[in-house]
Amino acid sequence: MMNSKLILGVLIAFLSAPMAMGQSKDIEKEITERSQQKWQWMADKNADSLSVLFHDKAKFVHMGGTWGKDREVDIIRSGGIHYKKADVHEVMVEVLNENTAILWNRITLLAVVGGNEVTNPFMVTEVYVKENDNWQLADLTFSKLLTRD
Template identity: 60%
Template structure:
């Protein structure tokens, strides 16, 4: 019985360890969280440094590149007021990080305040020791909490 209990405890502690985030995962999660705040603050200077020159952005109304995204943020065409992040996962493959966020996004679009549930896919590429956002893609969920 003691051996069984000890084995169960070791197995459970191993499971907890497997869910631990690596320093690189933590770095990407923090960068993503900071990005949401920079977008809310319309901090296009910082975002310009973060976004890769060839980055792509996919929204419910279309897709476009870096300069248009920065223009949309600066003009308030889309004001990302607040992203409530519910779940985050990160997969790193060589110099590429794929982050998935499940969020509720409060935004002003075309002068109307809206809240939508999304899965957001962010792809980061590490170049010369710095992570750059290569893609940001919004997938609207049919119902909140899914």
């Protein structure tokens, strides 16, 4: 005969699974929207909004190097890199827990770098962390793809 605590535990797990899946889908949607907004802010050179989105300890990995939040915001504000347009071809989100999510974008990026307009295909990895009920970008890594879309 089964223990009533075991039955209760199984019942709770069974009933909470759809809630957890629903919460995960909500987080995926929120992270996807946040990423899309980030691309628009980058295109608009909206450094102030990006500064709020970027975690204080964020890292940014580009073809030309790796740096932190302050330098990335300064580069965007000054136009050192102008992310003119990101054509997003594919988005994948993995929710690790209620405070961490990873998003991958396959994009074609039109940018102005050092005064030259360039177009490159990238797989972009974005790591988001939630602190004080606010999702912030903790890592943005550009990996250049060998093929164009």
